[in-house]
Amino acid sequence: MSQQHIEKFTCSKCNATMEFTVWDSINTELNPELKDKVMDESLFLSSCPKCGHTAYITFGTLYHDPENQFMIFFDHAVQNDDISEDRFPDNDLFSQFNRNYKLRYVHGIRNLKEKIFLFEEGISDVAVELIKYFLRNGIIALKDVPANWFIGKDVYFTHLSEDGETLVFTVIDENGKVGSQFGVNMDIYEQCLQKLVLDKRFAEEGNTVKNVCYAWVDAKLKTPLENEKSDLS
Helix, strand or coil, X not given: CCEEEEEEEECCCCCCEEEEEEEEEEECCCCCHHHHHHHCCHHHEEECCCCCCEEECCCCEEEEECCCCEEEEEECCCCCCCCCCCCCCCHHHHCCCCCCCEEEEEXXXXXXXXXXXXXXXXXXXXXXXXXXXXXXXXXXXXXXXXXXXXXXXXXXXXXECCCCCEEEEEEECCCCCEEEEEEEEHHHHHHHHHHHHHCHHHCCCCCCCECCCHHHHHHHHCCCCHHHHHHHX
């Protein structure tokens, strides 16, 4: 079930005291209307009853989609490169879920929305992060796009093309402004999926909570393969 509690805040404009509903957890099967509020970010907006001033109030929550079998622990703070697991929930709590269940920890509202887009489409977020990693490091080149164009920019998956043949991404520039969109052919996505199957560093080990992001992929790729370790020993 979805859980909530009420907190009191002071309006930054008129100093009036106002109440705001903080959602500790969201179950999209029981409260599907909350998904729309997450996606348009109205879940985090509060309007002062006295002066009408609208404020953005940040809070973390657990986003659970039973139908598509994923659970996202959302931290509103934008610290996407933090892949430490010391704040993650105890993985033993999730032994009840089957291996297909996705358990993720994300920072920032854009990353939360991206995960929702991906998992609703049945797309691997690990393969998508691998694509973005390869783009930033010039391993994958796009036509008419300079090799260093992605440096200093954030890239987010937003949707599949109507024919289902292209992954569409949006670029956020250095100033946080939404920039242009570009597409990546599904053939590249399939190649990245194949790499995940062949590369043991990406092997799934039961139901564990992961922050699948650029830093996570980078750490995986910089970890020596088992055969490389044995050669050095």
